[in-house]
Amino acid sequence: xxxxxxxxxxxxxxxxxxxxDPAAFGFGGGRRRTPGLRREEVASRANIxxxxxxxxxxxxxxxxxxxxxxxxxxxxxxxxPEREHLYMLGLGRPPEARYQPVDGISPxxxxxxxxxxxxxxxxxxxxxxxxxxxxxxxxxxxxxxKLPREGRNILRLMFGSDRVRSRNEDWDSVARFVVGAFRAxxxxxxxxxxxxxxxxVAELSxxxxxxxxxxxxxxxxxxxxxxxxIHHPDAGLLAMEFSSFAVEGRPELGxxxxxxxxxxxxxxxxxxxxxxxx
Numbered sequence: 001x002x003x004x005x006x007x008x009x010x011x012x013x014x015x016x017x018x019x020x021d022p023a024a025f026g027f028g029g030g031r032r033r034t035p036g037l038r039r040e041e042v043a044s045r046a047n048i049x050x051x052x053x054x055x056x057x058x059x060x061x062x063x064x065x066x067x068x069x070x071x072x073x074x075x076x077x078x079x080x081p082e083r084e085h086l087y088m089l090g091l092g093r094p095p096e097a098r099y100q101p102v103d104g105i106s107p108x109x110x111x112x113x114x115x116x117x118x119x120x121x122x123x124x125x126x127x128x129x130x131x132x133x134x135x136x137x138x139x140x141x142x143x144x145x146k147l148p149r150e151g152r153n154i155l156r157l158m159f160g161s162d163r164v165r166s167r168n169e170d171w172d173s174v175a176r177f178v179v180g181a182f183r184a185x186x187x188x189x190x191x192x193x194x195x196x197x198x199x200x201v202a203e204l205s206x207x208x209x210x211x212x213x214x215x216x217x218x219x220x221x222x223x224x225x226x227x228x229x230i231h232h233p234d235a236g237l238l239a240m241e242f243s244s245f246a247v248e249g250r251p252e253l254g255x256x257x258x259x260x261x262x263x264x265x266x267x268x269x270x271x272x273x274x275x276x277x278x
Contacts, residue, residue: 007059009089014057016076017042046075064090081249096190102252105132109247113137117275118266120240120258123247126189127200128154128182131253139272140232140240140258155182155200159208169229169237179214180221187220189252223254227261235272238265 018036022028027041037045043053048071055061056072064072069090073083087095102125113121113134120140123132130144130152138144142164144152151157157164158178168174186192205212223244230238239261247253260266 007057009086010057010059012086012089013042013072013076016078016082020077042072042075044075046071048072066091066095070095102129102131102250105253116257118260118269118273122256124154124254124256126185126191126252126254127196128178128185130154136269136273137258140230140235140238140269153200154178155204155211156207159204159211167231169231174228175210176214176217176219177221177226179211179217180219181223183215183218184220184222185254223256228258232272235268238268240265 020037022037039054040050043050069086073086084094105123110132113132116134120137121134122130122137124130133144158175165171186197191197225243228240228242240258241261242256242258245255247255260269
């Protein structure tokens with residue numbers, strides 16, 4: 001049997017089941033020597049052998065399979081970060097990504113966007129649907145509030161909107177970059193073979209021969225950072241540095257923040273937003 005110090009998986013499992021209320025899961029009451037669910041109750045909820053589950057807690061029987069860990073995570077009602085930690089303890093790696101569609105962002109995350117008054121910023125999904133933006137992004141990039149939900153997709157705008165095409169200097173390079181970054185994002189999110197991704201790719205291929213050709217090239221790029229040059233009808237040409245960030249606890253979301261590349265660009269953006277420097 002593994003020692004307590006080395007059986008971190010068993011320690012974690014015991015701790016998680018001790019936090020669960022048996023009555024909430026329909027298990028009979030009576031006097032219990034220890035709090036939480038019994039081993040056989042967790043095994044029942046996870047649809048695995050009670051003996052096998054006991055061995056896992058005791059550090060016996062070798063490494064569990066991903067399927068067993070998923071069953072246990074469901075049985076213990078683990079959150080996604082807790083499930084990931086379970087995988088790290090049991091298999092030494094995180095679980096494979098599972099894409100989940102996103103409808104919006106939390107009020108707290110929206111306040112983060114709103115706090116960046118002079119930095120246009122958006123939150124996008126792995127499908128490149130824009131689900132959050134601030135006032136500066138609406139003024140410089142696109143006022144997403146005026147678009148239907150399905151129209152708030154960066155790829156649909158890049159390849160289906162003449163207005164967006166005309167605003168991007170060197171559209172060909174930008175389009176190639178966007179398609180390569182999109183390919184990387186859907187793979188990272190575990191959505192590259194999902195019905196949602198396949199439907200979007202098919203739609204864009206019908207909409208734009210240019211997208212279809214770029215998709216067939218199979219280029220993959222990291223979004224990272226760079227410079228985007230935007231022709232704005234009121235502010236003129238602005239060079240904007242962009243940086244990409246992961247959203248902690250929301251692996252399906254990414255944040256892109258733009259900042260003026262030069263003092264002159266900053267002044268033009270400030271004028272566009274009608275924000276006066278103190």
